[in-house]
Amino acid sequence: MKRAFKRQKALHIDPKARLAYSVSMGESAQKVIGYIRVSTDEQATEGISLDVQKDRIIHYCQQFGLNLLDIYQDEWTGKELGRPGLQAALTRMVQTDAMLMSVSLCRISRSVGDWSYLLATYFGRLAKFKFLAFDVAGVDAKTAAGETLIYFRAVMAQGEVSQTSERTLHAMRALKAKGVACGALPYGKEYCDRLDAEGRRIVVENPAKLATISRVRELHSQGKGIKTISDILVAEGRPPPKSAWSTEAVRRILTREGLYSRKHWDRTGAVRDQDQVMKRIAELRAMNLSYKEIGKRLTAEKLMPDVGSMWHHQTVKDRWESASTYNQDKAIELAVGFRRANYPLRKIAEELTVRGLTPKRGGTWHPNQVRELLLLAQIPGRAG
Secondary structure (H helix, E strand, C coil): CCCCCCCCCCCECCHHHCCHHHHHCCCCCCEEEEEEECCHHHHHHCCCCHHHHHHHHHHHHHHHCCEEEEEEEECCCCCCCCCHHHHHHHHHHHHHCCEEEECCHHHHCCCHHHHHHHHHHHHCCCCCCCEEEHHHCCCCCCCHHHHHHHHHHHHHHHHHHHHHHHHHHHHHHHHHHCCCCCCCCCCCEEEEEEECCCCCEEEEECHHHHHHHHHHHHHHHCCCCHHHHHHHHHHCCCCCCCCCCCHHHHHHHHHHCCCCCCCCCCCCCCECCHHHHHHHHHHHHHCCCCHHHHHHHHHHCCECCCCCCCCCHHHHHHHHHHHCECCHHHHHHHHHHHHHCCCCHHHHHHHHHHCCECCCCCCCCCHHHHHHHHHHCCCCCCCC
16 A cells, blocks of 8 residues: 655754754865655654664764765655655755765665666766765675675565565455455544444544535535635634645545546656756746745756756755855956946846856845945946
8 A cells, every 4th residue: 555644844954953063174074965764654663763863874974074964854655766855865965976874775765776776876886976874884886796785785675665565455455355444544534432343443424524525525616726725614613634724635635536636747858957957947046936936847847857756945945056156256247248238237137147146145136236246346336
């Protein structure tokens, strides 16, 4: 069965958790991007919570004098490579020429196919980057013997996942054949305190929630959007699933009722030319769009990151910050040239942003900042 995971709020750890000494590291210190991952079951039963993994990576970097730039995280299954935290970590690793670090090989991936891709693209004999997993710390992925051992460990990890899934599937099939409800119940049904002959709690229908499902169907038939439906349910005091109503909760109900299906992006013809992608990011940034809005635009236009099938807020931000620079002399030179060509201040601001230049305080250029540049060059800047 495919497990449903909660949407995570952040891809990386709190900035306060970053190493305080990293700012004073010498240029020769090895840069490190940490990656931690956990699923709900593993956190509860195997003692490998995110905090434990984070502390181990920080202590290792402190002990060996490594420059830990950041730690990215996922609460996601290890069977998929398209995790937002991992994709952001790989992108940051490429941008900073750092080493990827994790507490174990299976934290990065439990799939042989994924490791084949990772070795061929990033870590193998013909690839540029390095990674360190504590459980294979002495293994050199740049050698044939090292690659073989990593593949062997990946096979074992994938086998463990497959066996667990197989046992769970058979057990749940047997229970469902007996009419037993398994796992979380859909909205509208719940477990009561009464037990059946096998000692399991009996499933009953909740009239108030069933009425809410009918209300959702009614609002949807009226052409109401998912966010609007969610707000109406809150205003009417309808019983929510779990703690509160959300657009995702409404979307799940509509999906079960056969009224909604998720959009699957068509990735045929996707462009992964990063020079072209960076140029488009600069253009959108010049339009003062947020990183989230830029990510949506890039994904819709099939301008893809190095790996993965869509952009995320943090990935766009990291890409822009790594490519853009503050160069006052260059900015003044360009501003003067554009002003002499009778460009208005707002247009000059857009042109500076498109060229990957940022103002001293970061972000994007505004007319007043352009006026300051022109004053430095002793050229009056009229409002434009």
